Each structure stands twice: as structure tokens, then as C-alpha cells.
Amino acid sequence: MKAVILAAGEGTRLRPFTNSEPKPMIPIANRPILEYGIDALAKNGITDITMVVGYRKERIMSHFEDGSDWKVKIHYVDQKKRVAHAGTAYALSMVSSEVQGDFLLLPGDNIISPGLIGNLLDSKGKYRLVVTESETPSKYGVVELSGDTVVNIVEKPETHISNLISTGIYKFSDEIFPVIDKVIKSGKYGLTSVLQTIIPTTKVTAVKTSKVWSDVVYPWDILTMNAVALRKCVSQTSGTVDKGVTLKGSVTIGKGSVIRSGTHIMGPVVIGEGCEIGPSVCIYPSTSIGNNVRIGPFTIVENSVLMNDVQLSSGSYISHSVIGEGTEINPQFCAVEAPADVKLEGEFKRVDRLGVLIGEKSVIGSQVSVDSGCIIGSNCRLASHSTVRTNIEDNTRVI
Amino acid sequence: MCGIIGYTGNRQARDVILAGLRRLEYRGYDSAGIAIGNGSLNVFKDKGDLDHLVKIIPEMRGKFGIGHTRWATHGKPMKNNSHPMVDCNGEIALVHNGIIENNVSLREELMKKGHVFRSETDTEVVVHLLEEYYDGDLEVAMRKTLARLQGSYAVAAMHQKENGKIVGARNISPLVVGLGKRENFLASDVPAILEYTDRMIYLLDGEIITLTKDTVRITDFKGKSIKRNWQKVEMTLEGAEKGGYEHFMLKEIFEQPNSIRDTILGSNLNAESGYSFDLKPDTVKIIACGTSYHAGYVGKYMMEELARTPTTVELASEYRFSSDTSQAPLIIGISQSGETTDTLSAIKTAKKRGFSTLGIVNIVGSTMTREADSVFYTRAGLEVGVAATKTYITQLIAMLSISIKMGVAKEHLGIDDARYLTQEMRKLPKHVRSVLDQSDAIFDLAQEISGARSMFFLGRNMNFPVALEGALKMKEISYIHAEGYPGGELKHGPLALVTEETPVIAIAVKDQTYEKMLGNIGEVSARGAMVIAIGTEGDRELEKYADHVIYIPEVPPLFTPILTSVVLQLLAYHTANILGCEIDKPRHLAKSVTVE
Structure with missing residues (x-):
């Protein structure tokens, strides 16, 4: 199976550290954040990776090159137009012609462990979303479940809904692309909107994980994550x-x-x-x-x-x-x-x-x-x- | 110069050879061809680059063969002049890199004996000689043939009756042997076969190699066996893929911070060495070609300033014919590949004159590393783009390191000065990174100048050779005519050519020439030329003189060429890219020039 990694974002909240380095390249224990995700894929035998790059793409490409040092094959897609509202769905739409059948989708700026990818691969369902518990759900997209089916997803809710949050890690199939196009045409660019569109008609399975996943939201998170x-x-x-x-x-x-x-x-x-x-x-x-x-x-x-x-x-x-x-x-x-x-x-x-x-x-x-x-x-x-x-x-x- | 490759083993030779030629393409791409043996001999070749060949090549089965990618010296690029060359009966195939100097007389002799020539090349005489001397053993025929040849060559040949055997030989042009498991390889250069093995034998001048899939035999031209151990090659193929970049050149430009770091680490300029160096020449002569020559030219200023050592720079192709002078300078030869024929010949000439020699080389194990008395390795890694970028930058680092060492050894620099300079050098990777971060702004300027038919590059003092290099880069990849000039020399002639249609790129960093450069910029802008200046960060004054300014971080003046060069690399790259030029394979050029 192929994996798509979204690594085009700038990570403005991490300024000043992202002034010339994109967020996926911020070092945690001397390894760029992105390296953890690539490693997690490789350890699960997923070696065919398409990476969407944009902001300071040279930093990413010069580090990973064709991926052979990590025993993977990386193909880069340049998200040329960084439209002001361009979100994850827009970034994913860039690779519609590169992907056939089922594929994994990962954010390039999260620390992802091999175990988490293992959980995702071991579970069932055409569309899957990895969810995890968080002490501070209000920073993330919060997920409501019925059994193991996702029934709602709310970005950064102001009132408490649940402690389960979306990790932004999915298993999709190429059938998602027409939906993405429709959502983008309606002026929305986030994957959350795409998910909300398909939830009523299609089952999206939540894959609960307790394996390591973390997101550097604020600059001081670099220290916590580095220590871990x-x-x-x-x-x-x-x-x-x-x-x-x-x-x-x-x-x-x-x-x-x-x-x-x-x-x-x-x-x-x-x-x-x-x-x-x-x-x-x-x-x-x-x-x-x-x-x-x-x-x-x-x-x-x-x-x-x-x-x-x-x-x-x-x-x-x-x-x-x-x-x-x-x-x-x-x-x-x-x-x-x-x-x-x-x-x-x-x-x-x-x-x-x-x-x-x-x-x-x-x-x-x-x-x-x-x-x-x-x-x-x-x-x-x-x-x-x-x-x-x-x-x-x-x-x-x-x- | 051309690239050659040979294979014998259990794989389909066609695939191994085509993959290898792909990595040798930097050596030439006028035409390409391969020969495969499987009881009979099949040859397929055509004019054009490898992409073209791959498109039209038929399935060819067979487990041994040879291949060639050509850079024309004798005879135009056309199908008949492509290699492999075959003999009259189509039994022997041969590929060759180099020049056979006595080809005219040999050709006459062979024609008298009834051989039919089909090409205009010097190479064809070799295959007919093999035919002439062949009596059941290709190695014997090769030995007899080589005895007749004058000039430089690396050759590989095969005979349809000798299944699985490849015979090669070397004189001056490079050739390496790769040892595999039940298979063996032969190539002009390591990367061509690195995918299959890292065990290599570097062939020396005057040696013949006979390969089968299980045996490797080296002999000299008299037939005496030579024992040589293989070496493990540390190079990786990583550099041979574009990794998302549109061109190798851009990838290599962006690799420069790391190349600089690695070269400084390898320079032995640290407290561990105790700053004790034995490098005290009275005078220095730097010998190189092309971009390396410009690196040497910058080095001249560094050596004169840091070591107070009179230094001259000469083009290698000219030095060989110069007169021996009474002084005995230290000869520094600079060659990325270590195989540049002109530079090697110049080193040999210098050795004959009894001078000590120092080589600045990127490729470990190359000929120059054996020829020169001592070697400084630039650690740029594999460079694929024909236009040199990261190897040039590391050559500048080499010149700087050697100048500091010489300055300390000759007591013109205190150890504290040397320590200060090395600490400043260690900041260069990040400074280069900030220049690279301006790539988009430089792209915008490239759009402004890409319509020009001619342009000038100005610099003074140690940024004068940078202007020469900037112009060379522009010429070689964008095909726009460009000239580098010292700012002060402009009014002695070339100013007549400056109009509103000739953009001028002026290096005006804060050093002792700054005020004078402002004057020179005034002279050209008064003639209506658009001026792009390269200045030091924070210099707002410069904006009043120039139409556009690109800033480099503030560094000691001696270090500025390293940063201004990167600006000019990006400018040339973006200009060529806007014009849609073949950046990694500029017309008529090849990476290492192994012909005279």
C-alpha cells in the first residue's frame, strides 16, 4: 500500500523556529519530526511514499532525497499554489493522479510511532481514522463515536464533547478524491469538512490507539517531546x-x-x-x-x-x-x-x-x-x- | 571524453549496461550504443542521448556486453561515428574513451591491407587492429594492438567467439574494475557500477584487464601478471538521484551547506592538529581548468593575504607549454574528478621540473590522487550536474584551509588568528543557507534578465574571479553570452558594449574595493544598463546605485566569494530554467574533460 504524507505546511504557530525551516523539519532528539513518521511506515513495510511539499520544500528534499537511507522510495509533489486557506484536503487533492486503490494518509508534522501504524493496518474498514485520548482536546479535532463508527467531528470545540481526538492519520481509498473535489468547490479546504460530508453515507471506522502520537503545537512542546x-x-x-x-x-x-x-x-x-x-x-x-x-x-x-x-x-x-x-x-x-x-x-x-x-x-x-x-x-x-x-x-x- | 562500461555475469547485460550508461551520461551524450554477445554479436547504437537510445532499443538477450556514451572529438555526432565500433566481419566490438593520436597513419596502413572503414573516428583503427592481430585470443590481440597505439585511451572489447569475456586496457583515460559475485564489471567511473558492488580495482596506466564472470586477470603490456587488491569504495549512490528537485544542479546547489561542513571537518584545521603544519613554499602556482581555475584564482587572493605568498594561477592547458622558470613553486592542481587530462599533464610536467605538487580532488582513488605528492580532498560527494557547483564551493573551502595552514606555517598568522578564522569558517554553512533562502527573490531577477542577449559580471579583488565564474555559469547553462570583468577594467574597452540591453551584475560587498565598485556601478548605469548588485546585509546605500540588490550576510571579506558565488549559481540556474535549457546536460559539454 502507498502512503501519502502532507508536509507542505509552514507551522506558523511554531515561529520563530519555522521562519526558514518547515515544521516537519523541526528536530526532536536530533531527528526531524517527519523522520519519525517515515520510520513508522518503513517498519510496517510501507515503502512507497508520496510526499506533498510546499513551504521550504528544499529543506525536506535535501534531507530525505529519494528516501533510500530510510529504505523507502519517496516521490515529491509540489503544492505550488499555497492559497491562503489551503488546508489538508487541498493538499491531498494534489496527489489524486498519483494514488490508486487504498492508501494511508499521514500529517508530516506529527510524531508517529510504528505501533500506531500497526494498529491502523490491523483494523478493518474501507475508511479508517486513528483517534486517541487527549487531556487537552480543545486544541484538536474532537471525534464523537457510536460503537467504532465516527458520527461527528468538530474542530477545536469550545465546549467539552469528548476526550477523543483525531490524529489526522487515515486509511482512505481513491474514491475519496471526487468527494474532495466537491468539498473544495464549495470553498472548504480541510479534511474535517470532507469527513463531515461522507459520514452520513459511508462508514468511517475509528481506530483507537494508545501508541505514541504527538503534535508540536506550541514552541515549548519541542522540549517536552524532545525529552520523551x-x-x-x-x-x-x-x-x-x-x-x-x-x-x-x-x-x-x-x-x-x-x-x-x-x-x-x-x-x-x-x-x-x-x-x-x-x-x-x-x-x-x-x-x-x-x-x-x-x-x-x-x-x-x-x-x-x-x-x-x-x-x-x-x-x-x-x-x-x-x-x-x-x-x-x-x-x-x-x-x-x-x-x-x-x-x-x-x-x-x-x-x-x-x-x-x-x-x-x-x-x-x-x-x-x-x-x-x-x-x-x-x-x-x-x-x-x-x-x-x-x-x-x-x-x-x-x- | 566519453563513458564506457562492460559487464559479464548472469544478468541480462543489456539492462546492466543501460543503467550504468545512465550514470556515465555526464561524460558525454552526443550518441550512445551497446553491444551484447550470446554466440553472435549484436550491436545497437544511434546519435542522440541515452533517453533516445532507450526509447528505440530492441530487446537484446545475452549475458556479456559493452556500452558507450559519447562526447565527440573525432567525427561529428552521428550513427556511424557512435560506439561500439565493429571490425570488418562484425565479430569484434570495441568501445573507447580518449584520443588515438596516430590514427591517421594507422588508418592508411589498415586500408592498404583491405580493411573497410565506416566512420570518421580515431577509434575505428583500434578495432581493425584487433581484427588484424586476432588469432583465437582477444587478450593477445589487445596486447599487440596497444603496442601500436599512441595517445590516451580506456578501451573495452569483446569477441563473439569468446563467450563471457571482456578485455579492457587503460592508458591515461580512467578505468575501474568492479568485482561482483559470479559477475564482473568494467567502467570509466565508479558510480556506473556502484549499484552492484563496492569492491573496486583502479586500473593503472599500461595495464590490460581480462574479465570473465569468475576471473579477473590484470597484466601489463608485456603480458606479465600483476597482483592488486581491491578497495572498498565508501561513496554512496544517494547523490545520483534527483530526490524531488527539478535538476541535479539545483539539488547540488542546495547541498552546499553540508558539503562545506564536511570539507571543513576533513581539513584537519582544529586544535587536535595543534595548528602545526608543514607547508612553507616560497611561491605557489595554481593549475586548473574551467570552474576549478576560478576557484584557484580566488585562492590566489587568499594565499597572498593570509600567507603573504606570491601566487600565480595558470590554465592547465597553457602551463604545459610554458617555460621552466628558475623559481621552484609549490604546484597546486585542482580537479574535481582527478582525471582532467590537461591538469594531470600539467602536474606531470611540474614533477618533471622537480616541483612538489599538491592536488585538490573530489574523487577518492582518482588518477591525480596518485600523481600528486599530497592531496586535499574536497568532500562534496558525487556531483552529477555538468555545471560544477558544490565541488567548486568546496574547492574554495580547500583554498581557504590551505591558505590558513600556510599562513600559520610561515608565521604570518598567529594561532589565535587561525582559530578565529576557523571558527568563522564554521559559520559558513548557515550563511550559505541564508543565501539559499533567497532563491525565490533571485528567480524574480532571473526573469528580468532572461531576455538579454549579453551581460556583464563585475567584481574586484577576490570577487573578480567570482565574476568570471558567474559569467561562465551563465554561459554554459543558459547560452547567454556573458563576460566577467574587474570593475576597474571596464572603462578600458568593454564599456563600449554597455547599453540598456546589457544587464550588469555587480558584486559590491563591504571590503576595500566597495567605494570603487560604487563608482563602477555609476558608470554602467549612466549608460542605461540595469544593475543587479550583490551587497552586504544592512547596506542601504547600495540601493541608491543599483536597480536591484541581493544581500549576503556579513562575513570577513576573504569569505565573501563563497557567498557571492552561491548567488550567481542561483541566478544562472533560474535564468537557464526560465529559458527551458537542458541544465544538467548543456550542449557540447561534459563533466570531466579527459581529452586534451
């Missing part, structure tokens, strides 16, 4: 570890990376390729460090995600933070975690423990300190000795 994914991290060293380095727990060190003496790393921690860490750096659990990252002496990093090409100078403290690709941080930077009210899309959201979220390619001067829960955009320049107490927009110069 890192539990599977193994001890493996392809780089150079100097004498006098302490490694505890599971620590993965990529090729060409150098860990200098006096460094203390407590796993689970994953370190990418070509990094230079230490001397005398402390890295505490649930930290992911991308490729080509440098961390200078006497710096402490805890429960954080440092993306590719980040440079951290000496004497800094970074906890519960996400640092975007290529950001440079000069000496004695301080981002302490604390309970925080983060301002996002004009609303304050409560996060239990959060340090700072910094977008890509920003440059932070020396001795900068940031209040918990602040978001600093991409391409910002912060002068030395600044104290940051609020969010900072992209491309801002703070002097």
Missing part, C-alpha cells in the same frame, strides 16, 4: 572523547565531534556531528545538540534543544530552552527556567517550566540575561549587558 524521544537514546560514540570526560547514562556523540576534558554529560543527551564541546562543560538530561555546535568552557546546558550551528560561549547557563539554528551567544548568557506566562498570538499561556526560546541566526551579546518564557525572534542582535523582559520580534536590534 530521548528516552530511546542509546550510548554510542563516533566522535573523540578526551581523557577526563564523564559520561553517565545514555549519551550519543556523532562523528567528528570532540568532547574536551573536564566535561560532564548526564544522559539522555544526543550530540550531532562536528561539534566542539568543552573543556569543562556540564550537560544535563534531556538535551539535544545539533550538528556543528560549539559550547565554550564553564557553560551549563539542561533540558534544552540546541539546533545546528549554534555557538555558545563560555560561562553561560541555559535551561529548558530552545535555541534556533545558527544563533550565536556570547559569554555569560543567562536563561534560567521558571514557571512562565508566555505571550503567544496575543494571549498569555501558562508553561510550568521554561527558560528562553530564541529563533535562528540571532546574535546575543555578552552578559545578556533573559526572563523566563521570553521569545526572541530570528535575526535579532542584542547588545551586551541587555536584560530582556518581554518578547522580541524578528530582525530587532536591541542597543
Whole structure:
């Protein structure tokens, strides 16, 4: 069977991390989110994948190429017109000529486990939808069932209906395409609308799963999900570890990376390729460090995600933070975690423990300190000795 | 230059050979053909590229055969001039890459003996010589034939009576042998057969190879057996698929951040080396062709600035004929494939003159890696697009790394300077990524210039060779006439050609030439030319002078060529794509030039 993955979206709610990286490419434990889904398919023997790409498609194509490294065959379809309201149904309609018979449909920006795909394949029904329980159903499409049949689906309901939500993972047949065309013509672009159209006449089977599925909705979800994914991290060293380095727990060190003496790393921690860490750096659990990252002496990093090409100078403290690709941080930077009210899309959201979220390619001067829960955009320049107490927009110069 | 391939084993040879030719197409695509043996000899060939051949080729059964994809040197691209060539009786088939220099005299001699020639090529003499000397053993006939040949060649031949046997030989042009299980391969280049095996033997000059599905025998031209172990090839075929991109060239442009990272990692420029290098030449001479020449030209500025070492750059095809001067420079030869005949000959000339040589090469195991005294590998991976992009960028990284090493060794750079520069180098992948993020904006500019019949590229100092490279890229893939000039030289002649119909692309980054470049931009825009400038991020002043500006991130001036080059690659790519050109296979060109 073929699988279609929708990976054309931008993921605006994850800004600043999606300013130049599409959401499916956000790294969780040093692997793009999309990789989890592809892996889950491959492990279930599904190797023929059509991927709808759009926003920053080059990042996706350059990473996965033809898929042979993941033992799958990927064919790309470019969703050229990113119409303002283009939704999942519109994206799926792009592949109508590529797909015959039954097929699986997956969102490219969710973490999906092999077990979940297994559940879906093992169940019966022409149309199937994977549903799962959620503590916060109001963020998702909520599903009402009668037995195992889907009777209603409501996007982000304001009143409580049920805790069962749609994962956006389906088994369909090509007969869905004429329905999609009709729905699109009526000016609706979401798959939920398509589903609502077919529910009255066709049985859609709900496949309940308790296997891992998660969606990065807000930028700080990157940290939670990273911590979960890192539990599977193994001890493996392809780089150079100097004498006098302490490694505890599971620590993965990529090729060409150098860990200098006096460094203390407590796993689970994953370190990418070509990094230079230490001397005398402390890295505490649930930290992911991308490729080509440098961390200078006497710096402490805890429960954080440092993306590719980040440079951290000496004497800094970074906890519960996400640092975007290529950001440079000069000496004695301080981002302490604390309970925080983060301002996002004009609303304050409560996060239990959060340090700072910094977008890509920003440059932070020396001795900068940031209040918990602040978001600093991409391409910002912060002068030395600044104290940051609020969010900072992209491309801002703070002097 | 051409690509050749041979197969013997249990598979249908036709399919193996066609798949292999597909990966060799970068070496030429004027015409293609294959010969298959199954008791009789079947040859099918035609003018045109492989797609054309695949469309019209009939089913051909047989388990050994040879194939060829051609880049014409002697004789126009036409069916008769395509390989495989056959002898008068249609029993022997031969494919050849290279040039037989004494083909005219051999042809006369053979015609006198009654051989009938059907093509205009130099190659055909070889197959008639084989026929002349054949007495039941193709290997013996090959040995006698090679003794008569002058020039460069890699050949593969088969005889219909010798079932399952392929005989090949090499002199100057490359040839590798791939070892399989109950099957064996022969090809111009590793990727052609990498799908089937990673165990390779690189044939050396003056060696003959005889393959059956179970045996591999290497002998020299005198018939003495040679023992050689196979090597495991680490390259993967991954790079050989387009992975969603419209063209290999675009895919390779977008791969550059990773290629840069890998090359820096491999450069040994780190604290582990203790920054102690033994590289102290008094002078340097860089030798290369085409795009590599431009990388070398940028390198000249890097070496002079970082190592204060007088450096000259010469085209390889010219160096060979230059006079020996009293100084003994370090010779740096740059060749992506490591097989570029002109560059190899220049290295040989330099060695004869007693100079030490350093090769900058992308392909591990290639001829130059054996010829040069030492080698710097650019780790760009397999490049398929004929227009060099990621290999060129990694050559710039190589020049930069070597300059830093030389600067430290000659004590012009402190170790702290070297550390600073290497740290800045490590930021290059992300800077290149931000240039790539502007691909859509560059596409819009390409639309503006795609109607032009001629354009100028201006740059000064180390961005002058970048202007040359920008013009070369534009010429080779979009077929628009383009010239690179140093900004200051314009008023000494070419300014006469600047009108409102000649767009000018001007590199005006913030370095010591910035003010002067603004003046040059003024000169051309006063003649009505549309100016696209490449400037440093944050430079709003430039917008007053130029019609359009593309910005690159701020980096040390010495690093700017790496970023400005990427802008020009994208500009050439989008222009060619808008014009509907065959980007990965520009007309008359081929990737590695293994002829003189």
C-alpha cells in the first residue's frame, strides 16, 4: 500500500523556529519530526511514499532525497499554489493522479510511532481514522463515536464533547478524491469538512490507539517531546572523547565531534556531528545538540534543544530552552527556567517550566540575561549587558 | 571524453549496461550504443542521448556486453561515428574513451591491407587492429594492438567467439574494475557500477584487464601478471538521484551547506592538529581548468593575504607549454574528478621540473590522487550536474584551509588568528543557507534578465574571479553570452558594449574595493544598463546605485566569494530554467574533460 504524507505546511504557530525551516523539519532528539513518521511506515513495510511539499520544500528534499537511507522510495509533489486557506484536503487533492486503490494518509508534522501504524493496518474498514485520548482536546479535532463508527467531528470545540481526538492519520481509498473535489468547490479546504460530508453515507471506522502520537503545537512542546524521544537514546560514540570526560547514562556523540576534558554529560543527551564541546562543560538530561555546535568552557546546558550551528560561549547557563539554528551567544548568557506566562498570538499561556526560546541566526551579546518564557525572534542582535523582559520580534536590534 | 562500461555475469547485460550508461551520461551524450554477445554479436547504437537510445532499443538477450556514451572529438555526432565500433566481419566490438593520436597513419596502413572503414573516428583503427592481430585470443590481440597505439585511451572489447569475456586496457583515460559475485564489471567511473558492488580495482596506466564472470586477470603490456587488491569504495549512490528537485544542479546547489561542513571537518584545521603544519613554499602556482581555475584564482587572493605568498594561477592547458622558470613553486592542481587530462599533464610536467605538487580532488582513488605528492580532498560527494557547483564551493573551502595552514606555517598568522578564522569558517554553512533562502527573490531577477542577449559580471579583488565564474555559469547553462570583468577594467574597452540591453551584475560587498565598485556601478548605469548588485546585509546605500540588490550576510571579506558565488549559481540556474535549457546536460559539454 502507498502512503501519502502532507508536509507542505509552514507551522506558523511554531515561529520563530519555522521562519526558514518547515515544521516537519523541526528536530526532536536530533531527528526531524517527519523522520519519525517515515520510520513508522518503513517498519510496517510501507515503502512507497508520496510526499506533498510546499513551504521550504528544499529543506525536506535535501534531507530525505529519494528516501533510500530510510529504505523507502519517496516521490515529491509540489503544492505550488499555497492559497491562503489551503488546508489538508487541498493538499491531498494534489496527489489524486498519483494514488490508486487504498492508501494511508499521514500529517508530516506529527510524531508517529510504528505501533500506531500497526494498529491502523490491523483494523478493518474501507475508511479508517486513528483517534486517541487527549487531556487537552480543545486544541484538536474532537471525534464523537457510536460503537467504532465516527458520527461527528468538530474542530477545536469550545465546549467539552469528548476526550477523543483525531490524529489526522487515515486509511482512505481513491474514491475519496471526487468527494474532495466537491468539498473544495464549495470553498472548504480541510479534511474535517470532507469527513463531515461522507459520514452520513459511508462508514468511517475509528481506530483507537494508545501508541505514541504527538503534535508540536506550541514552541515549548519541542522540549517536552524532545525529552520523551530521548528516552530511546542509546550510548554510542563516533566522535573523540578526551581523557577526563564523564559520561553517565545514555549519551550519543556523532562523528567528528570532540568532547574536551573536564566535561560532564548526564544522559539522555544526543550530540550531532562536528561539534566542539568543552573543556569543562556540564550537560544535563534531556538535551539535544545539533550538528556543528560549539559550547565554550564553564557553560551549563539542561533540558534544552540546541539546533545546528549554534555557538555558545563560555560561562553561560541555559535551561529548558530552545535555541534556533545558527544563533550565536556570547559569554555569560543567562536563561534560567521558571514557571512562565508566555505571550503567544496575543494571549498569555501558562508553561510550568521554561527558560528562553530564541529563533535562528540571532546574535546575543555578552552578559545578556533573559526572563523566563521570553521569545526572541530570528535575526535579532542584542547588545551586551541587555536584560530582556518581554518578547522580541524578528530582525530587532536591541542597543 | 566519453563513458564506457562492460559487464559479464548472469544478468541480462543489456539492462546492466543501460543503467550504468545512465550514470556515465555526464561524460558525454552526443550518441550512445551497446553491444551484447550470446554466440553472435549484436550491436545497437544511434546519435542522440541515452533517453533516445532507450526509447528505440530492441530487446537484446545475452549475458556479456559493452556500452558507450559519447562526447565527440573525432567525427561529428552521428550513427556511424557512435560506439561500439565493429571490425570488418562484425565479430569484434570495441568501445573507447580518449584520443588515438596516430590514427591517421594507422588508418592508411589498415586500408592498404583491405580493411573497410565506416566512420570518421580515431577509434575505428583500434578495432581493425584487433581484427588484424586476432588469432583465437582477444587478450593477445589487445596486447599487440596497444603496442601500436599512441595517445590516451580506456578501451573495452569483446569477441563473439569468446563467450563471457571482456578485455579492457587503460592508458591515461580512467578505468575501474568492479568485482561482483559470479559477475564482473568494467567502467570509466565508479558510480556506473556502484549499484552492484563496492569492491573496486583502479586500473593503472599500461595495464590490460581480462574479465570473465569468475576471473579477473590484470597484466601489463608485456603480458606479465600483476597482483592488486581491491578497495572498498565508501561513496554512496544517494547523490545520483534527483530526490524531488527539478535538476541535479539545483539539488547540488542546495547541498552546499553540508558539503562545506564536511570539507571543513576533513581539513584537519582544529586544535587536535595543534595548528602545526608543514607547508612553507616560497611561491605557489595554481593549475586548473574551467570552474576549478576560478576557484584557484580566488585562492590566489587568499594565499597572498593570509600567507603573504606570491601566487600565480595558470590554465592547465597553457602551463604545459610554458617555460621552466628558475623559481621552484609549490604546484597546486585542482580537479574535481582527478582525471582532467590537461591538469594531470600539467602536474606531470611540474614533477618533471622537480616541483612538489599538491592536488585538490573530489574523487577518492582518482588518477591525480596518485600523481600528486599530497592531496586535499574536497568532500562534496558525487556531483552529477555538468555545471560544477558544490565541488567548486568546496574547492574554495580547500583554498581557504590551505591558505590558513600556510599562513600559520610561515608565521604570518598567529594561532589565535587561525582559530578565529576557523571558527568563522564554521559559520559558513548557515550563511550559505541564508543565501539559499533567497532563491525565490533571485528567480524574480532571473526573469528580468532572461531576455538579454549579453551581460556583464563585475567584481574586484577576490570577487573578480567570482565574476568570471558567474559569467561562465551563465554561459554554459543558459547560452547567454556573458563576460566577467574587474570593475576597474571596464572603462578600458568593454564599456563600449554597455547599453540598456546589457544587464550588469555587480558584486559590491563591504571590503576595500566597495567605494570603487560604487563608482563602477555609476558608470554602467549612466549608460542605461540595469544593475543587479550583490551587497552586504544592512547596506542601504547600495540601493541608491543599483536597480536591484541581493544581500549576503556579513562575513570577513576573504569569505565573501563563497557567498557571492552561491548567488550567481542561483541566478544562472533560474535564468537557464526560465529559458527551458537542458541544465544538467548543456550542449557540447561534459563533466570531466579527459581529452586534451
